[in-house]
Amino acid sequence: MKKVEGGVTAAEGFQAASTAAGIKYKDRTDMAMIYSTEPCAVAGTFTTNVVKAAPVKWDKDIVKNSAFAQAVVVNAGIANACTGTEGLGYCKDTAKKTSELMDIPEDAVLVASTGVIGKQLPIDRICAGVEQMSKKLSGDLTSGHNAALAIMTTDTHEKEAAVEVELSGKKITIGGMCKGSGMIHPNMCTMLSFITTDAAISKEMLQEALSSTVTDTYNMISVDGDTSTNDTCLVLANGLAGNEKIKEKNEDYETFCEALYYVNEALAKMMAGDGEGATALFEVKVVHAASKEDAVILSKSVVTSSLTKAAIFGHDANWGRILCALGYSGVEFDPEQVDLYFESAAGKLMIIKDGVAVDYSEEEATKILSENEVTAIADMKMGEACATAWGCDLTYDYIKINADYRS
Template identity: 75%
Template sequence: MKVFEGGVTAPQGFQAAGLAAGIKKENTKDMAMIYSIVPCKAAGTFTTNVVKAAPVKWDQKIVAEEPFAQAVVCNSGIANACTGEEGYGYCRQTAAAAGEALHIPAESVLVASTGVIGKQLPMDILAQGVKDMVPLLSPSRKAGSLAAQSILTTDTVKKEIAVEVEIGGQKVTIGGMCKGSGMIHPNMCTMLSFIMTDVEISKELLQEALSDSVKDTYNMISVDGDTSTNDTVLLMANGLACNLEIKEKNQDYVIFKEALDYVNTYLAKAIAGDGEGATALFEVRVTGAQSKEQAVILSKSIVTSSLTKAAIYGHDANWGRILCAMGYSGAQFDPEKVDLFFESSAGRIQIIENGVAVDYSEDEATKILSEKAVTAIADVKMGDASATAWGCDLTYDYIKINADYRS
């Protein structure tokens, strides 16, 4: 697998655009479009929150009922959530405007929104933004980057990746972009992720690959314990790689799935590491578990613990908080068998062995915990299963950002 600098325009046949339509203040980029020159098979996964934003409902319907999709329109600044029939109507109007401008069916246009909940979209601005983006569509790296920049809210950096693999003797590319910084918690988060590929694959296997991949990637991240109304992951495949269509779970499927997992893992970690106010990516690996389910429960409990996240911010090897988080997770284990390690680019150190603190250097632990990416490894010595979760530290700035988000 070749990993390279790129995003949604990396696969053959995809174009993108981004601009400042005027939804946000101060001429900030706030609209993006992705377009395939040919129809695509589409797959999606969406928020588990009972309160679902209008774009989520629209996309769920398109993915489930329509034979193909060909474009995505995304705005930032206003979430179009809790907006009733009027908000859903705006999704339909946005899709219609894009369909007319691109000369494709409105039912082939997926829409997404992110931002403040409860406000109605300014449809005159949105419709004009759609028209203005069409002439700007380009397969260039710069166009993809502008689109990635235009979907951000409280994110501090844009998040993109592209990979290339060989399937059936043909070069296949997957390129993706996402946004997410706060209101991040399984299952899925205040996050939007758009993944484009030129692979030829059946719609059924495309959906299965995405649904399976999400379990170990986006559903394993948490910033603040809040599950959003707008979470959406869209995967579109236009088949322009001209590989023999993947219709069964053969070696070609395995290769594609591994590449998709890599893209989603990268983007999920990018979201966790860019958590609102965060100074460090916090990774938790649980090993030696009796089952995958047990490992998932334990790792998520640790990575979501506010006390543990605060300790990571303070570069404090407060292992008691980790053991405590494991204890209230609901998963059964023997605390007197747990080994715990911290590691980062500064080194690796064992903190506890069989549930008891070892004679470790606090200074060395602090040094390891002072890096931009920190990992805690808990071995529960019960089996061969494992799971990894990602989060970030909890800082003063998280409160500042969310105390005045609407203003």
């Protein structure tokens, strides 16, 4: 597997465009389009929130029932959530406009929105934006990069990743972009993520590959404990790489899954590290747990602990908060067996052994916790299972950002 430059336009046959439609923001681009020159197999995962935005409902239907997909239209600023039949109608209007301009079926057009909940989309601006973007579509990396910039809300930077692998003697590429900074919590897909690939793979295998990789990537991150109404991850595969089509779980399928996992993990970590107001990516590894389920629960319990997140912001090795979060997770374990380490680019340090603090240097611990990527490792000594969760520190700026988000 080879990491390459780019995002959604890295794979052959995919184009992108962006525009400033003036939906909410007045000083930046706020719409993006992804288009494939060929029809694509499509797969998706979506929010588990009972309150689902109109685009989620629209896309779930297309993923389940459409023969193929060929375009994705995304807007930032207004979420089109809690907007009733009118909001769902705007999804259809967007798809209809795209269909007319790109000469593709309406049910081949996916839509996605992110932003403020409860406001109706200015559909005239949306349709005007679609028309503008239809004339600017390009397969160059810059267009893909600009699309990643256009879908941001409170994100501080764009998020892209791409890799190349070989399937049945052919080079295939998987690239993606995402946005996500707040209202991020596990057990869904997590905000908006769009993956493109020129691999030839059946719709059934594509869905299985996505669902399997989401479990240990997007479903293992949390910023603030809030699961969005709009969480969507879409994968489009147009087959232009010319590999032997993947129709079953064979060696090519496993290789494809590894590459897809890499892209999704990279994007998931970017979102966790760019949590609203965050100064550090906080990684929690639980090792030697009794079961995979236990490891997942334990790691998520620590990464979502507000007190632990605050300690990470303060570069404070307050290990009692981590042991406490493990303890209220609901998993049974012996606290007098647990070892805990902190690790970063500045080094690795054992903090507790068998549930009791060792004679460690607070100065060294602070140095380790002052890096922009920090890991806590909890060794449960209960079995062979492990899991990793990602989050971020909790800062003053998180409150500032969310206190006046609508304005």
